[in-house]
Amino acid sequence: MRAAAFTELTGPEGVNVIEREESDPGPGEAAVDVAACAINRHDLWILEGDSAMVDADDLPFVTGLDVAGTVSAVGEGVDAVEPGDRVVLCPNETCGSCRFCREGPENRCERFSLYHGGLAETACVEADRLVPLPDGVSATTAAAIPTAYMTAFHMLRRADVGPADLVFVPGATGGVGVAAVQLADILGARTIGTSSSASKLERVTELGLDHAIRATEPDEIREEVEAIGTPDAVINHLGGEYTRLGQEVMRRGGTMVVCGRTAGGESTIDVPDLFLGHKRVVGSTMGTQDDLRRLVELTADGDLSPVIDETFPLEATDEAFATMQDRESVGKLVVEPESDR
Numbered sequence: 001m002r003a004a005a006f007t008e009l010t011g012p013e014g015v016n017v018i019e020r021e022e023s024d025p026g027p028g029e030a031a032v033d034v035a036a037c038a039i040n041r042h043d044l045w046i047l048e049g050d051s052a053m054v055d056a057d058d059l060p061f062v063t064g065l066d067v068a069g070t071v072s073a074v075g076e077g078v079d080a081v082e083p084g085d086r087v088v089l090c091p092n093e094t095c096g097s098c099r100f101c102r103e104g105p106e107n108r109c110e111r112f113s114l115y116h117g118g119l120a121e122t123a124c125v126e127a128d129r130l131v132p133l134p135d136g137v138s139a140t141t142a143a144a145i146p147t148a149y150m151t152a153f154h155m156l157r158r159a160d161v162g163p164a165d166l167v168f169v170p171g172a173t174g175g176v177g178v179a180a181v182q183l184a185d186i187l188g189a190r191t192i193g194t195s196s197s198a199s200k201l202e203r204v205t206e207l208g209l210d211h212a213i214r215a216t217e218p219d220e221i222r223e224e225v226e227a228i229g230t231p232d233a234v235i236n237h238l239g240g241e242y243t244r245l246g247q248e249v250m251r252r253g254g255t256m257v258v259c260g261r262t263a264g265g266e267s268t269i270d271v272p273d274l275f276l277g278h279k280r281v282v283g284s285t286m287g288t289q290d291d292l293r294r295l296v297e298l299t300a301d302g303d304l305s306p307v308i309d310e311t312f313p314l315e316a317t318d319e320a321f322a323t324m325q326d327r328e329s330v331g332k333l334v335v336e337p338e339s340d341r
């Protein structure tokens with residue numbers, strides 16, 4: 001089978017289609033014919049050599065967390081799915097025995113990791129991690145959901161976002177950003193989002209963003225946010241200088257949930273403002289499989305339309321990463337390995 005592998009960790013030019021031996025599903029596993037697999041900034045970190053998870057010894061490396069397609073075979077002891085089932089993968093990998101696996105939420109598992117391998121014609125995955133796809137949800141749409149939407153959904157829930165809340169989303173145009181805007185809207189909240197691009201903000205406004213700020217400098221953004229209102233929650237996937245900004249603009253007792261470091265892995269906190277303002281800064285990673293199930297249901301019911309900017313055949317996976325690197329897209333970029341069979 002063919003796979004789009006990272007053969008060098010130098011950026012998009014390091015992605016090449018290779019032939020790989022197809023493995024039979026082992027006990028508890030299912031083989032999935034991959035119709036679609038979304039890419040995430042997590043994959044781009046790896047490709048740019050900026051992830052502790054993968055180094056030159058691991059090459060060629062096939063990434064791809066957000067797998068959707070059709071089960072082609074199952075291993076011993078699998079009864080959750082059968083060949084022919086249309087499915088989407090929850091990419092969480094958990095130990096099953098720590099206190100968080102026992103008592104939840106499972107995404108806090110002490111040995112938490114993620115599935116990688118979806119940028120290929122076939123993926124061998126843990127069968128219990130497959131969520132069935134209702135008829136109305138295409139594989140391409142489903143592939144857009146797991147990482148971005150589970151993460152944003154879990155973050156909004158950690159911040160107790162509800163009707164009429166004001167949610168601040170610095171960087172509102174990417175995978176997690178657009179998901180946060182759409183899901184906040186579903187929860188009845190209002191949103192403020194930022195971007196460096198006016199045209200991308202226009203598109204996100206069509207998708208439900210209430211207040212668009214075209215700026216990247218924290219001082220400029222702070223002024224504009226203050227003119228709009230006082231956010232109850234901040235969904236922060238950028239890190240860096242946007243963490244201090246988020247803390248400064250949110251209301252007393254507000255919550256900022258942090259899941260990423262696109263703008264930097266280190267941030268400063270105003271300590272007196274934190275305790276005098278009764279503010280909370282919370283870390284969050286991914287979501288639970290139950291979150292994914294709900295998101296698929298919302299999509300099937302027509303309440304959520306996961307946003308896909310562009311799809312690419314397997315051969316053009318390098319272009320998908322270049323598009324992400326160049327900050328050209330709104331929402332998700334999805335590779336369709338089956339499209340060029």
Ligand SMILES: NC(=O)c1ccc[n+]([C@@H]2O[C@H](COP(=O)([O-])OP(=O)(O)OC[C@H]3O[C@@H](n4cnc5c(N)ncnc54)[C@H](OP(=O)(O)O)[C@@H]3O)[C@@H](O)[C@H]2O)c1
Pocket residue numbers: 039040041042147148151170171172173174175176177194195196197200237238259260261262263284285286324327328331
């Ligand atoms: N912990 C978790 O479980 C988890 C899960 C998913 C994602 N994440 C993290 O969340 C972040 C977003 O992931 P994603 O897949 O949604 O990425 P993405 O789609 O590439 O995000 C693009 C967004 O980030 C903004 N952006 C890009 N580079 C920037 C920079 N240097 N400074 C400021 N803004 C910048 C873009 O703004 P413009 O509109 O101005 O281009 C756009 O709004 C990443 O750090 C990722 O690792 C974490």
Ligand SMILES: [Zn+2]
Pocket residue numbers: 094095096097098099100101109110111112
């Ligand atoms: Zn565990």
